[in-house]
Amino acid sequence: xxxxxxxxxxxxxxxxxxxxxxxxxxxxxxxxFNDGLGLDSIDALELGVALRKTYGIKIESVTDDVKQHFxxxxxxARFIQSQHAE
Amino acid sequence: xxxxxxxxxxxxxxxxxxxxxxxVTFARFRADVAGNAARLKGCRRGLLVAADAYWxxxxxxxxxxxxxxxxxxxxxxPGTLTALTADGAVPVGGDLRPGGEGPxxxxxxxxxxxxxxxxxxxxxxxxxxxxRVVRTLGMLEAEALATEAVLGRLAGPTAxxxxxxxxxxxxxxxxxxxxxxxxxxxxASTMHELWETxxxxxxxxxxxxxxxxxxxxxxxxxxxxxxxxxxxVLSAGAPLPEPAAREAAAVFGTAVTEIxxxxxxxxxxxxxxxxxxxxxxxxxxxxxGRTPEGRLRVGATHVEGREHVGSDLVEMAGDGGFRLLxxxxxxxxxxxxxxxxxxxxAQLRRSPLVADAAxxxxxxxxxxxxxxxEGAARLEEIGAFRFGRSxxxxxxxxxxxxxxxxRWRFVNRLPDGALGKRRHADIAAxxxxxxxxxxxxxEAVLPEMAGPRxxxxxxxxxxxxxxxxxxxxxxxxxxVQLDGHFPGMPxxxxxxxxxxxxxxxxxxLGLGIEAAQAxxxxxxxxxxxxxxxxxxxxxxxARRRLSFEYRCGDETLSSGSIGVEGIAP
Numbered sequence: 196x197x198x199x200x201x202x203x204x205x206x207x208x209x210x211x212x213x214x215x216x217x218x219x220x221x222x223x224x225x226x227x228f229n230d231g232l233g234l235d236s237i238d239a240l241e242l243g244v245a246l247r248k249t250y251g252i253k254i255e256s257v258t259d260d261v262k263q264h265f266x267x268x269x270x271x272a273r274f275i276q277s278q279h280a281e
Numbered sequence: 282x283x284x285x286x287x288x289x290x291x292x293x294x295x296x297x298x299x300x301x302x303x304x305v306t307f308a309r310f311r312a313d314v315a316g317n318a319a320r321l322k323g324c325r326r327g328l329l330v331a332a333d334a335y336w337x338x339x340x341x342x343x344x345x346x347x348x349x350x351x352x353x354x355x356x357x358x359p360g361t362l363t364a365l366t367a368d369g370a371v372p373v374g375g376d377l378r379p380g381g382e383g384p385x386x387x388x389x390x391x392x393x394x395x396x397x398x399x400x401x402x403x404x405x406x407x408x409x410x411x412x413r414v415v416r417t418l419g420m421l422e423a424e425a426l427a428t429e430a431v432l433g434r435l436a437g438p439t440a441x442x443x444x445x446x447x448x449x450x451x452x453x454x455x456x457x458x459x460x461x462x463x464x465x466x467x468x469a470s471t472m473h474e475l476w477e478t479x480x481x482x483x484x485x486x487x488x489x490x491x492x493x494x495x496x497x498x499x500x501x502x503x504x505x506x507x508x509x510x511x512x513x514v515l516s517a518g519a520p521l522p523e524p525a526a527r528e529a530a531a532v533f534g535t536a537v538t539e540i541x542x543x544x545x546x547x548x549x550x551x552x553x554x555x556x557x558x559x560x561x562x563x564x565x566x567x568x569x570g571r572t573p574e575g576r577l578r579v580g581a582t583h584v585e586g587r588e589h590v591g592s593d594l595v596e597m598a599g600d601g602g603f604r605l606l607x608x609x610x611x612x613x614x615x616x617x618x619x620x621x622x623x624x625x626x627a628q629l630r631r632s633p634l635v636a637d638a639a640x641x642x643x644x645x646x647x648x649x650x651x652x653x654x655e656g657a658a659r660l661e662e663i664g665a666f667r668f669g670r671s672x673x674x675x676x677x678x679x680x681x682x683x684x685x686x687x688r689w690r691f692v693n694r695l696p697d698g699a700l701g702k703r704r705h706a707d708i709a710a711x712x713x714x715x716x717x718x719x720x721x722x723x724e725a726v727l728p729e730m731a732g733p734r735x736x737x738x739x740x741x742x743x744x745x746x747x748x749x750x751x752x753x754x755x756x757x758x759x760x761v762q763l764d765g766h767f768p769g770m771p772x773x774x775x776x777x778x779x780x781x782x783x784x785x786x787x788x789x790l791g792l793g794i795e796a797a798q799a800x801x802x803x804x805x806x807x808x809x810x811x812x813x814x815x816x817x818x819x820x821x822x823a824r825r826r827l828s829f830e831y832r833c834g835d836e837t838l839s840s841g842s843i844g845v846e847g848i849a850p
Contacts, residue, residue: 236474240498243475247501252477261478 199272207268210245211238223269231267239265250275284429284464287422291315291342291391300439300467302335309379310339315388316380317343321373322389324349328365330357330374334448335470338458340373345394345418353449355403394418402451404544414544416451416585423566423583424547425459430565431551433464435538436513437486442468443511444490445479451544452517456490476502480509488513489533497525497694502532510534517542520605522637523630524653526554541605543591546584550603560598561605569603571595576609594623613642615683620646625676625684632675634659634668639695639708640686647712648672648686651695660691664758666772666809688712736761737781741813743789749819750789754781758810773808778839782829786818792827792845799826799844806838814838820845 204218207227211234225231228239242265246252252275264274285293297308317339321327327344329351331337344351354365362372380388396419404412444457461468466488473479476499483489489511496516514533517540521529530536536555542548550561550569563569568580577593594606607623614620622640629638629648634656639649650672652660660668669689676685696707738760742753762777779797786792808814808831815832822845830840 237494239474240476240495243477244498244500251501253503261475265475265477 196272196276199276200268203268203271203275206245206249207232207242211241221268223272224267226267227265227271246271246275250278252278284426286396287342287425287459287463288394288396288418290463291346292393295465299465301462302338302468302470305335305470311391312380312388313339313377314342314346314380315391317377318346318389318391319387321347321349321371323347324371324373326350326352326368326370328352328354328362328370328372329449330354330362330372331377332357332374332447333470334444334458334468334472336374336377337448338462340377341458343377344373345398346389346391350399350401352401353403353454356449396422402544416547416583420547420583420585421455421459422463423581424455425463427564427566427581427583428455428460428548429464432460432488432513432515432538436466436488438465440466440486440488440512441484442466442488442490443473443479443482444469445473445495446490446492446518447472451542451547452492452540453490455548456515456517456540480505483509483511485510486512488515490515492516492518493521493525494518496521496529496537499525499528499532504532505534507534513538515540517548521554523558524636530554543589545591546579546581546589549579549581549584558604560602562600562602569595569597569601571597571603574609575606577603577605594621613646615642615646620681620684625680625686628676628679629672632656632672634672634675637695641708643688643709643712645687646683646685647688647690649690649692649695649708649711651693652691664811665689665691737784738814740785746817746819748821749817750785751815751817752785752789753813753815755813756808756810760810773810775802775804775839778808778831779841779843782816782818782827782841783843785816786820786827786829786843790818790820790827792820794827794843794845797843798846800841802839802841804839806833806836808833808838 200223201218204221207213207221208216208218221232227242228234234242264270285295291311291314294311295307297306299307301307301310321343324344324347327340327349329337329340329344331340341351352365352370354361366372396417398418399415400418400421402414402416404414442457442461444453446453446457448454448458457468460466469482473482476495479489480502483505485508491514493516511533512535514529514535514537516537521537521539526537536553539552539554540548541550541552541561548564549567550563552559552561561569564581566581566583570578570580572578572590575594576590577595579589579591580587592609594609595603596606597603607621607627611622612619613622622642625640625646625648626638629635629640629650634653635650636653636656637651641647650656652668656668659671663671668691672689673685690711692711696711738754738756740752741755744751756773760773760777762774779800779802783794783797787794812833817830817832819828821828825845826842827845828840828842831838
């Protein structure tokens with residue numbers, strides 16, 4: 196899990212071409228959007244592209260609260276892990 | 282369901298159980314508007330800031346029924362709101378509550394609205410300063426009805442309207458909120474920020490209001506099953522690049538319908554991206570024309586003063602349609618010549634090697650290009666410099682020399698802002714920090730550069746001359762000296778050529794030159810790596826000079842001479 200979280204931080208910095216921030220500067224529980232890391236709507240779309248490309252994540256269910264999965268690095272890692280466990 | 286103009290929507294009304302948004306019925310909606318209108322009574326100017334589309338609709342109509350003028354702020358940043366509320370406008374959004382609740386539980390009688398009521402919007406002016414645009418309620422309702430005349434045939438009467446764009450600008454307001462309201466279609470109140478949430482929300486025959494910023498980032502989304510395919514996918518804000526149009530059609534099972542318009546005019550034209558670059562068709566009631574200067578002239582009842590001439594350059598197609606040629610305000614002077622940047626972009630996009638392109642001037646004409654699949658393969662094969670040159674050659678068939686970009690950047694995607702509108706500063710930034718981006722580029726072009734990198738060319742042949750020596754040299758593309766000298770162009774720097782002349786003179790002619798002094802040099806042609814060149818070195822002891830000449834075939838690339846001092850006589 197910790198490894199996946201680290202991986203995700205690297206992915207976020209690389210895929211979104213974030214400057215002046217290193218993967219280890221991102222806190223796993225820090226909100227990714229708005230007040231936290233401050234990612235914007237375009238970043239969200241780019242992150243979606245990168246996650247689909249890297250982990251092949253799929254969301255089919257209507258009840259799945261997707262936005263919660265994208266809340267922070269930890270929730271994303273948990274979500275990816277649950278997908279791969281299936 | 283029949284369309285009801287917005288000004289009479291609540292006075293005329295719909296059946297109590299008619300859906301409005303996410304399980305909200307018309308009866309609930311009417312009560313919410315009446316309740317909040319009573320609460321807002323006496324408010325002269327309201328600032329609509331509701332993030333949720335349903336509460337946006339309630340806030341808009343409550344303000345109008347309360348007799349207030351409505352301002353739709355360009356964004357909800359605290360600074361913007363502070364500036365806009367300075368003259369007493371009241372922000373309306375989070376404070377809206379269900380009608381019939383709270384003290385009094387008063388409701389306002391909902392009589393027809395005055396179509397002349399002004400609404401204020403903002404658009405990014407060419408200076409970057411937001412520009413105020415005033416449109417009347419009557420114009421907005423005419424726009425929604427014109428929209429129905431075209432889209433009503435494509436979307437079923439009960440189609441649900443979903444969106445990835447906010448309702449706080451003219452496109453979102455009309456298509457996600459007003460058009461559904463006046464035609465009785467239910468709309469989703471929350472906006473989708475991630476594609477991941479969209480497929481589950483869509484159902485067969487629904488409508489998706491989206492933008493190029495979203496449609497160009499669909500990669501990895503699986504094609505929707507028939508039960509989730511929308512009837513209509515709308516895009517506006519900027520032209521949708523062809524590859525994105527194709528990908529969207531594959532994912533949604535329907536071609537994208539593009540909407541053209543502006544804050545000043547609202548929606549005025551549409552086109553169906555079945556393939557290629559079809560002309561724009563005006564909405565019913567809109568007449569498109571061309572001014573003598575080539576600008577688009579729009580005549581419509583929903584446009585202020587019934588006519589608007591903007592900065593879009595057009596050519597007329599048959600049947601009153603038109604094609605966009607670019608923006609009149611994007612004419613640059615390059616070496617004294619007027620160059621239409623959009624035209625250079627359009628010509629670049631015509632190349633099979635190019636998927637998308639943006640052009641700007643930074644002293645020189647600069648191009649940022651997204652290579653097509655074919656282009657990317659070619660780029661990898663021949664390198665950035667030659668690839669840029671081959672594009673220049675293609676362009677030279679249709680453009681004057683001033684219109685040929687001199688600096689190139691090859692990227693996977695063009696930087697873009699909200700709704701896919703490009704920002705000059707983001708494009709310009711690609712040409713800054715040349716060394717950095719150049720390093721990134723050469724990595725992309727040469728993914729595996731194994732082994733130590735050389736600092737000198739390979740000597741392929743050595744021939745003696747009467748007064749010196751001639752060497753055939755191969756200059757590899759991964760030379761350390763090529764790094765960062767010429768952004769985007771692998772060129773052998775002159776300083777390297779001089780160093781090598783000195784080095785080979787010392788090794789092959791036995792000279793002991795320590796530094797290139799008393800140097801005279803003339804660079805005639807650019808020397809590019811991965812080529813075979815000939816270096817002739819001639820020593821004239823009497824004149825105490827070493828002369829050198831780099832040639833490629835019969836062509837002199839550079840020549841010069843260096844003082845030879847400090848050698849034993």
